[in-house]
Amino acid sequence: MLIPLMAEVAGSLLLIAILFVISAGLLVLLLGERRKNHHDPLFVTNQIESLLRFMPEGYIGVDKQGIIQEVNETYLVMTGYARGDLIGKKICMLLAEERNETLLSQLKTIELQKSVLLETEHRCKDGSFLPLEASVTALGSEHPAFMCFYRNISQRKKDELSRKHSTDLLRYVIEHTRSAVAIHDKNLRYLYVSQKYLDEYALKDAASIIGRHHYEVLPDLPQKWRDVHQRALAGEVISAEDDPYVREDGSVEYTRWECRPWYTEQGEIGGIIIYTEMITKQKQIEHELREAKNYLETLLKYAKAPIVVWDPTFTITLANQAFASLFDQSMDKVLGSKLTDYASRLPEAYQQDLFRQLQKNLVISSAELVLTDGNADSVTYIWNASPIFNPDTGELLATIAQGQDITQRKVIEMENAGQLDQLKRWYAVMAHREDRIMELKREVNAVLRDEGKAIRYASVEGAGDA
Template structure:
């Protein structure tokens, strides 16, 4: 399996690598985000501190300015100014006798203390710098100088010594301000205006507050925060991209490493699977022939354990090679020449076994030899058996009377011809092997074309045979029976021909003599049948005269003959009638097969049914039933003759029966691939066993009973049936289980071709 195409077992590992990289990337992104988020928060906090510090510094500067202004004003006992509508005389200083004065030039003047001056300056000119300042107290002259709750709490803390300064950010008129508030202590210069309130010098009598507007500072801070946010955002994006790039590179490297690891593992597993599941043995040795690895197959075959084998060298196991030849083989393999050879190895039990060795060399690790060892004991045994078989085959082929040969299918090359060829064909086998084109010329001229055409038409059919004549060099003619078998070559797969030639010259001579005798016998039988036909036909004429005149004589002498004379005339008449029946039956036998009706398909079912219908009266007399298995097959034959067979068989069953009602059955079944077997069975008197009656009843004029028993008869019916059945290519016989157990007449007929 390649590293680029992981198998199903690699998918979970690759998914784990991906998940691990994703986790690390997520953790890195989280850490980076927290770092930048923390940095941004810290910088924003620091910027806010700077903003507050700047505002505080401003507030302190203004506070100190106000304090300095107050000290200057109070140090001079206040300031006299011309009263105006905006600056009227302070009603809160009316207790001062010198509140109002008239200058030398006649102008009217009124006293402004520091609080009055600071309040009016803030009212008239505070918009110039936006900073608000005022002096307040819990006890006050002017209600406008009343401390708010925050200021009042601060004054109490100042008075108690818990605080020396208060600062807060709050909204004033909807705008954020930084408020700075410090204690205002009673000083001698303050006694002029406020001494009547009861405060002692150094006592906290109020506070001085400064409120710095934060809007400009917060706007500056917001701009700085935006810059910092943008900078941190850009850094976060760049860091995220860097983390993603690092994650992708890490994923690629880890995937490559994982795939390589899986490939190495799979390769090792495949290597192990191949080595351990192989039926062949395997070694890995060093250049000195020490076994470094063996598989189970070799351990099992040798009988040694793996541990024992790993402590051995090649010469401990090789039963044929010397240490020198083993070293020579190793050096040959080390030079890059693959080696394949056969040897024998020793097993632990002392036995030896044949081994085929294939060796290759790999220079890694100081040099390793990979050795595959195949057990070829069975092959070697088969080779020995084959050699012995070939030896026996040659002995057989060279001693049998038949010619045996091996040739190509087209007979253009003969691989082997047995020595019997010299005796049957009269020529040397080497001559045929040297020139396979000669053999057609050695065939008898009258058979040559027929044989060549036959062979050409049957090549490739698998098996064929024929008879032909050959002409030997001395001019003698021999009849040969040739039989050929086409078989596949197990090594190449291409077919070749095995053939036998048998000398049938003597058999052909005997066959010719038998054919001549059979022809003579057929002529004799034909003459005999013709004689029987003529004789039986001509004999009936005098018999009819004897019967007619004996009957006429009895009629004319009626009343004049005594009892013996009438008996004599009856004997003459009965004997003539019997003689006529015998001649008529003999004539019937001779007529079988002499008809001109051609063979044609005949339905046995129809014939059996017609025969049964023609015997209705006899069946009623015998209380008989005839059961016909349906359907009976069609056969090739003469319907008249087959009708006579069934009529004779049914008639005999109706004739030879006992007291019980007659039951006749007809059935049919296959008798091999080419014949039908028809059985006509009855429940009649049966046949005695062991006396040959089964064959005797088919003899001409043979009866097993007295002449007048069972309705008489001449014994001609079954011989006629046998002659008809045999003429149709079948045979007929009788079967019985004994007297009183019925009889089965069985006959066979050829099947119709498909």
């Protein structure tokens, strides 16, 4: 039940009526018996005492000064007192200290109004306080007395406390839920609202809108929403998953919402509940992701370099035509297959080491892999692979790898290496030949010097010491 009902109102009104009848009856009985038995006042007194004694409500009779003159058995049972504990005592002894000062002023007020219904607490014999509903009636005008009738409302107070706790708990749950929730009565006035609702609609606080009309708080609501509210008030449950909402400034918000009726204890529709989730940012992210996905798919499709993506189980989830062509397969056959299915194209020396490195480090950096194509020819690719993690949880989502064909480059490198080796050999031969010529020139100079002649090759003299 969303809205606590004052179920005790009818009972209180009934108590007033009953006590009024009882008071009137006492007066009638008193006057009638006095006329019939004016010679026997004891008979009248006994009749009144019998009536008060067997009443289901507690009764105390007090004079103008608040002195207790009479008390019935029902009141004594309720409070635990004996008759002698109360007769002749001031009624203020039964009240809490903070109520004593107002007692006489209350009696004067009752004297003027003749009858008053109020709630109070009386101190019991054991010191505890009992919540009571009191109907106090003033009798007489010159020397007024007061008839006080009491009903135990302990259970009602417990029920009220329980209802208040339930209401406070409901308010707490709604205010702190992570969803945008608003509860309205059948006149579309706000009853409860969550903080998320206030945040998403840029509203100040709950106090500023509780009790106000929904359309007063959000005047730019489109007609379709107003129609939804009327349908919900008629008993229908309506929802939408992706609904555009155009504000007055022309901006567009996207919402996911549900509107449903809530019911009173009598089974009647008491109002509506609106659950709203603003998904504008989510829509923007989806749009950006869609654009990024389209861009990546285009990039993958037309890239000449082979690209492949696999999940943590090594199942290929995405690849381009260049990768499929590398293994002479169609895209349909590649997608969903295992990365290990293509290991046979690698030299055995690479296979185990490659997958061990992927499982351990999740990364491949500039790895040269020689593959055999459908014609048994060898092609060389340099591969780089990198993991993709969930940014929120750190969980491995996938691994993406790209290869670059360096077969021609490897051929050129091998040719260059061969030419370099040839140049080295030629250089070694030429260097040896030059050394031999210089050695011969020195020998000629030595012969000429022995014969006392001038040397012929002065340029080689001393070159051996360089």
